[in-house]
Structures are given as C-alpha cells and as structure tokens.
Amino acid sequence: MTAQDSLPVAVIGAGPVGLAAAAHLLERGLEPLVLEAGPTVGAAVRAWGHVRVFSTWQYNLDAAAVRLLEATGWEAHRPTALPYGHQIVTGYLEPLAATTALKHRIRTGARVVAVTRQGMDKGRSAGRDQAPFLLRIRHTSGDTTEILARAVIDASGTWTTPAPLGSGGLPAPGEAEARAAGLITGPLPDVSGDGFAGRRTLVIGSGHSAANMVLDLARTARTNPGTEVLWAIRANTPARAYGGGDADQLPARGQLGTRLRTAVDTRAVQLLTGFHTNGIDMNGGTVTVIAADGRRVEADLVIPATGFRPDLSILTELRLDLDPAVDAPKALGPLIDPDFHSCGTVPAHGARILTHPEKDFYLAGMKSYGRAPTFLMATGYEQVRSIAAALAGNSMAADTVELELPETGVCSTSIPDNDAVMADSCCATPEPVIVSVGFSTGLQHGRTNQAAPL
Structure with missing residues (x-):
C-alpha cells in the first residue's frame, strides 16, 4: 500500500450525485471526502426547491445511498410520486448526509477553487500519475486550506454558471x-x-x-x-418544446408540452x-x-432560461480531454449532443467513457454533460457507481454499465413539427406543472416544477 492509497477520494459537491459517489466509494472500501461550497448539502437543489421534477422518486434515488438509509430505518418514498426539490433535500439528501457512514465525511462551506497535482503544473509529465491531487479550498470563514487526495470526482454541477442571454454565447450588450x-x-x-x-x-x-x-x-x-x-x-417553431405528449413514458413531462401548446394556442402566452x-x-x-x-x-x-455551463476554471492545471462542442468528456460528447440526443436516448456510460488524460480524475453528474441540458439523476448515479468500481480496481464492474430510462417524446430526436399532439387546458387546473430538473437530474422545474442543474 502506497502513501497515496491512504488518502481520501475527494468528491466535489454534496448534491444527489456527489453523495451517491460517496456511498459507492464506501461500498468499495474507499474513503470519500465530500466538499460542498454551500452551507448545507443539496444547496443547489434547495435553490430550486419550489420546483417539482417530472421524474418520479424511483429515478431520483441511488441504490447505494438507499442501502445506507435503509440501515437507519429510513422509509422509502412512494416510487411513483413526483417530488419537489425541497422534498429531495429534506426527504433524501439530509437523511443520507446524517448517516453514521457519511456525516463525518462531508464538509460544507468548503468551496474548491483549484485542483492540481502536488508540486506539478499541467506541463510536467514525469511521475505525474503517482503524485497526489492537491485541492485548494476557500472556507466561508475566509480561510484557505489545502488537502491531498488519491483521486477526484467533480460532481459540482452547473447551477452557479448559467449561460448568458446573448445568442452568440456572450452576454448581450446591456x-x-x-x-x-x-x-x-x-x-x-x-x-x-x-x-x-x-x-x-x-x-x-x-x-x-x-x-x-x-x-x-x-x-x-x-x-x-x-x-x-x-x-x-x-x-x-416550438415543436421541440411541446415534446411528445401522450407518447412520453414520464406522463408529467408529456403533460408539460401539451399544456404549453394550449397556453400558446389560447393566447394566454405570447410566443416570439x-x-x-x-x-x-x-x-x-x-x-x-x-x-x-x-x-x-x-x-x-x-x-x-438559456441553460447552464460547466465552470472549468478550477481545473486549468489538469489535463482534460473535452468535446469541443459541449465541454463534456470527449468520448461522451457525441452521445449527449443536444442536436441529436436528449434524456432517454443517451446510452448507459461509466468510467471508461468519462476518463481523461489526468489519471483518476472524473467529471460526473450534470457537470459531466457540459453544456448539454439533457442530464437525468439516474444517469449520474450509474456514472459514479462505475467510477467507484474503477477506482477500486474492479474493471469488470466498472465496464458493466446498465441504465433503464423511460422513452420520452421530449427526449426523442424525432419530435414532430405538426400538431399531432393535442392538449387539454393547460391553465384550467390548479395542479402544478411538472418538469424535470437537470438537475438534478437534468434540471427543469415547476411549482412550477423541475427535474436540474447537478
């Protein structure tokens, strides 16, 4: 056992995917250390707590996390219920963070401002893979500290870096x-x-x-x-936004499109x-x-509501291989390109697809999707399961990736441009409109509801 093997795996972000990563690392016999910039776990999800996701509880829970929770007597939520963001925090993330296994392995108010290799800049190669990672952390107290890690999983999401309004990718003048x-x-x-x-x-x-x-x-x-x-x-045309209606296997997501169409057709909303x-x-x-x-x-x-981007500024001293279009890991980019894919059409993928030239560094969760808006929490859970297996040296488990997602009109690449989907009144019911986030999950929303950026 080397000195580096005794170091923790640093997990950046205590959202759904970050905490799931910690749970899977523990099951593989690895020591996680979760670093959360916000004052509490699930800080980004809490920010859109008024939003209801269109994916049911069954798609929002990680298997390893559930195993930790069930050992405490935690009772699972009704699998077909559609949670709000605040329910995901209070009914899942907070109890998970409070388990004996995790509560001393999470640091909140700890913003990672830089990641590098100890004693090495990006240009140095000799002995690079054997050098531990160094993470510089700025605390809410104003202090700055540094820690060493054997590996890094960046699951910090994209919530804090929304895309600008300007159509050319830059902020519009004014x-x-x-x-x-x-x-x-x-x-x-x-x-x-x-x-x-x-x-x-x-x-x-x-x-x-x-x-x-x-x-x-x-x-x-x-x-x-x-x-x-x-x-x-x-x-x-708004055809893509209207989605697949009754063809969507997540009914709440299909209802979103039909209600939206009705709102426009009845002039409750002026479409430009x-x-x-x-x-x-x-x-x-x-x-x-x-x-x-x-x-x-x-x-x-x-x-x-123009989407989000990953903050890559903290990773400038690492050797990344990113897709030039969506800023995702290069092998993942073509699989999630929003011009061709969405949510349910993305194949299962794990550590092998997410790897970078920087050994033992991974982007996971919403941040791994870069600029693509099609992330679902269930995808992130399978990512970190595979990453944990890879870091533990079990390549067979890492490469055996499985993910069953519902087919959806919204997530289809063949959304019709005609009026094949008709809606009942979008505005005739007091029921909240339901969507997905992306987060957290993919992030969308609603009390509007959402499923977001994690």
Whole structure:
C-alpha cells in the first residue's frame, strides 16, 4: 500500500450525485471526502426547491445511498410520486448526509477553487500519475486550506454558471447592467409571488425550465389582471418544446408540452419565434430586449432560461480531454449532443467513457454533460457507481454499465413539427406543472416544477 492509497477520494459537491459517489466509494472500501461550497448539502437543489421534477422518486434515488438509509430505518418514498426539490433535500439528501457512514465525511462551506497535482503544473509529465491531487479550498470563514487526495470526482454541477442571454454565447450588450439592476432574474425564480403579478414578464429559452416558467406565469395571470406573459425562443417553431405528449413514458413531462401548446394556442402566452437576443436597454424600471432582426420587446422583468455551463476554471492545471462542442468528456460528447440526443436516448456510460488524460480524475453528474441540458439523476448515479468500481480496481464492474430510462417524446430526436399532439387546458387546473430538473437530474422545474442543474 502506497502513501497515496491512504488518502481520501475527494468528491466535489454534496448534491444527489456527489453523495451517491460517496456511498459507492464506501461500498468499495474507499474513503470519500465530500466538499460542498454551500452551507448545507443539496444547496443547489434547495435553490430550486419550489420546483417539482417530472421524474418520479424511483429515478431520483441511488441504490447505494438507499442501502445506507435503509440501515437507519429510513422509509422509502412512494416510487411513483413526483417530488419537489425541497422534498429531495429534506426527504433524501439530509437523511443520507446524517448517516453514521457519511456525516463525518462531508464538509460544507468548503468551496474548491483549484485542483492540481502536488508540486506539478499541467506541463510536467514525469511521475505525474503517482503524485497526489492537491485541492485548494476557500472556507466561508475566509480561510484557505489545502488537502491531498488519491483521486477526484467533480460532481459540482452547473447551477452557479448559467449561460448568458446573448445568442452568440456572450452576454448581450446591456445584459450585465440589467442583471445588476434586478431586471433579469435568476434562472428558476418562484413566479407565484407578488413580484410577477400584474407585470409584463419575458421568458427567454426553449427547454423545460422555460416551459415551466411560462406555465407558472400563465397561471398567475389568470387571477391577477394586468399580468402579461411573453415567451421568446430562437427556433422557428416550438415543436421541440411541446415534446411528445401522450407518447412520453414520464406522463408529467408529456403533460408539460401539451399544456404549453394550449397556453400558446389560447393566447394566454405570447410566443416570439426566431428571437436571437442582440442587446438589452434599460428604461428606468423596465427593459427593452432587442432581437437580431430588429424586433424590440419591452418587459418589466426577464427570466433567463438559456441553460447552464460547466465552470472549468478550477481545473486549468489538469489535463482534460473535452468535446469541443459541449465541454463534456470527449468520448461522451457525441452521445449527449443536444442536436441529436436528449434524456432517454443517451446510452448507459461509466468510467471508461468519462476518463481523461489526468489519471483518476472524473467529471460526473450534470457537470459531466457540459453544456448539454439533457442530464437525468439516474444517469449520474450509474456514472459514479462505475467510477467507484474503477477506482477500486474492479474493471469488470466498472465496464458493466446498465441504465433503464423511460422513452420520452421530449427526449426523442424525432419530435414532430405538426400538431399531432393535442392538449387539454393547460391553465384550467390548479395542479402544478411538472418538469424535470437537470438537475438534478437534468434540471427543469415547476411549482412550477423541475427535474436540474447537478
């Protein structure tokens, strides 16, 4: 046994995938150390706690984590129920973190600001694989410390790095100023509050998060005169956002698309297609969003639902091999490219697909998907199961990857452009609209509901 073997495996992020990684590492006889930037476990999920995921409990629980919980007398949730984000935290992540096996292996308020090899920069090769990892940590107290690790699993997600509104991948001119003024919200605001009633709100984006925001706002508008809902997408048709309706094996996700279609058809929502944000002007307490074709849309508030990006800045001294399009591990990129794949069409994959030139370093969970928005929690759980087996030296278990995901219209690459899917009233029911996050899971949302970014 070498000195490096006595070191822990550092897991960055105490969300669903990070805690699942810790559980699998323990089962393989490895010592995990979980580092969470937030003040509590599941901090990102807690931020979208008002959102309800479209994937049922059975897809949101990790097998190794459940084995730890059941030893404490924890009772499983009804597998077909659809949890809100706050229920995932209080009913799953917090009890998991409190188990005897994990509670002393988690550090909160510990933000990893850099990862490297001890005594080596990115350019040094001799003896690199034998050198331990060094992680620099900034604590909420303001102190900075460093730890050594035998391996690193970065499951920190993408929640803190939302994509900008500008259509070219850069912040649109005026975007930073409008955000600072509070005229552009965070990515998943709770729109049921007074802040949106009686106001004109523009939602920009075409994913599940955008759909949930649009439908929640339409529900608010029913009981609050003067509330206007606008929805801008870059595509020339909303067909992909409408998804597969009754063809979706996750019924809640199918209902999302049909309700969204009805909201547009009944003019409860004003849809703007082919809208590429080119600039934002502030006019006192309102904004004007300018499209590349010259259209100008005035709004009191703008909700950005344009996706997320991975923060790779902490990894600049590691040797990564990333797909040039989506910033995922290179072998994974073609399997998750959102132009061709979504959620249920992604094949099972594990350590071999997620490997980098930097031995024993892995991206897992939502961060492993880079810019692709199609992540589901169940995918992340299989990733870390395989990674833990690989780190323990069991290549057969690492390479035996299995993942059963529901086929879905939303996750299909053959979504029709016609009106084959008809909806019943999107706005005639007080029931919350359900989506997926991505997180956490893939992240989408709702009390709108969601499934997000983990």
